[in-house]
Amino acid sequence: MELEDLQRIWDSQNNRPLYVIDDKAMNKQIRMKKDRSHHITNRSELLLIAVNVGAGCLLVGLNFAKPGRNLFIDLTAAWMFGTALYVLANRSRRIKGDKRFDRSVRGDLDHALSMATYQVRLSRLMRLNVLPMAALILLGMGEARKSLWLMGAVLGMFVLSWFAGGFEHRYYTARQRELESLQEKLGPHLQEERG
Amino acid sequence: MTENEQQHLFETWLREYRAIIFKIVRAYAFTAMDQDDLFQEIVIQIWHSIPAFRSEASPTTWIYRLSLNIAIKWVRRERRHYAPGPLEDAGHLLHENPVDERLRWLYQEIHQLNEVDRSIALLLLDGFSYKEMAHIIGITESNIGVRINRIKKHLVTKSKKEDYHGT
Numbered sequence: 001m002e003l004e005d006l007q008r009i010w011d012s013q014n015n016r017p018l019y020v021i022d023d024k025a026m027n028k029q030i031r032m033k034k035d036r037s038h039h040i041t042n043r044s045e046l047l048l049i050a051v052n053v054g055a056g057c058l059l060v061g062l063n064f065a066k067p068g069r070n071l072f073i074d075l076t077a078a079w080m081f082g083t084a085l086y087v088l089a090n091r092s093r094r095i096k097g098d099k100r101f102d103r104s105v106r107g108d109l110d111h112a113l114s115m116a117t118y119q120v121r122l123s124r125l126m127r128l129n130v131l132p133m134a135a136l137i138l139l140g141m142g143e144a145r146k147s148l149w150l151m152g153a154v155l156g157m158f159v160l161s162w163f164a165g166g167f168e169h170r171y172y173t174a175r176q177r178e179l180e181s182l183q184e185k186l187g188p189h190l191q192e193e194r195g
Numbered sequence: 196m197t198e199n200e201q202q203h204l205f206e207t208w209l210r211e212y213r214a215i216i217f218k219i220v221r222a223y224a225f226t227a228m229d230q231d232d233l234f235q236e237i238v239i240q241i242w243h244s245i246p247a248f249r250s251e252a253s254p255t256t257w258i259y260r261l262s263l264n265i266a267i268k269w270v271r272r273e274r275r276h277y278a279p280g281p282l283e284d285a286g287h288l289l290h291e292n293p294v295d296e297r298l299r300w301l302y303q304e305i306h307q308l309n310e311v312d313r314s315i316a317l318l319l320l321d322g323f324s325y326k327e328m329a330h331i332i333g334i335t336e337s338n339i340g341v342r343i344n345r346i347k348k349h350l351v352t353k354s355k356k357e358d359y360h361g362t
Binding site: 002003006007012013014019 | 213214217218220221230234289290291292294295297298301319321322350351354355
């Protein structure tokens with residue numbers, strides 16, 4: 001065959017597209033993305049509440065058992081209970097808000113995006129939360145006249161948490177971006193589907 | 196450009212030029228999952244590129260250039276790290292229509308070429324001039340000429356070996 005013959009074969013695909021876009025697979029992909037977002041959000045909320053309540057109770061108990069109360073430890077515990085309450089309130093609001101999304105593909109995608117946005121906000125706040133927590137813990141340790149080595153080690157752990165929080169936040173932001181792109185990409189298609 | 200204009204242009208392009216995207220996806224990605232992945236990536240980048248599009252340029256050239264760049268980058272990235280996503284069980288977005296055996300063979304041969312030659316082969320078969328190819332791919336016209344001779348020779352020789360006589 002010469003090039004002209006190859007071009008004729010090549011042109012045959014102009015009359016019939018090589019692929020068709022499978023709507024069912026697309027819907028399933030969106031639903032899986034939504035379920036994954038839902039699962040991650042649910043787990044991180046419960047974990048945050050449990051960790052903050054647990055650690056807050058432990059601090060109160062320890063402070064109570066020791067002679068001479070440390071004000072900063074009480075403040076840290078109060079801050080942790082406050083954080084758990086904040087997460088709990090947001091969780092209730094999120095669950096109530098979940099009902100506003102319909103069972104369509106568009107609804108699922110909007111829902112997944114809303115959860116991803118919520119997760120991004122939560123991870124940013126929890127990362128920022130490391131700062132007051134570190135300040136309170138270190139002040140408490142200072143008041144209890146703990147060694148500089150120990151305070152250095154605790155500070156090191158907070159620095160690590162700060163970076164780990166940044167990594168987590170970037171992960172959620174990437175997921176949010178992925179869903180936004182999917183929404184942009186599927187926008188016209190979903191409008192056609194609705195119309 | 197307003198978001199409505201962007202949306203409108205995106206819909207039009209996707210409708211009118213999807214054949215270009217399909218050709219590139221088929222030439223650069225081999226498995227159904229990879230084809231889905233590359234297709235999604237190209238479509239997303241086209242959406243993001245629309246505000247930078249100048250109406251004096253041809254959309255065909257623009258889409259070809261953008262999609263080929265994405266495909267070449269995608270192939271290089273995939274070669275470095277292959278990590279199937281958890282969505283592979285969700286089924287595939289793209290389903291192949293039955294294809295003429297000779298077209299299938301042609302794609303297989305194109306797939307054997309390196310990434311840049313693959314782009315040139317697609318543009319050559321779609322009837323682009325050397326000048327347009329040089330503009331789209333970003334190499335000199337003389338380089339395009341050299342590569343085209345090599346590609347033509349490769350395809351024509353292989354077609355003779357495969358015994359595809361005429362059309």
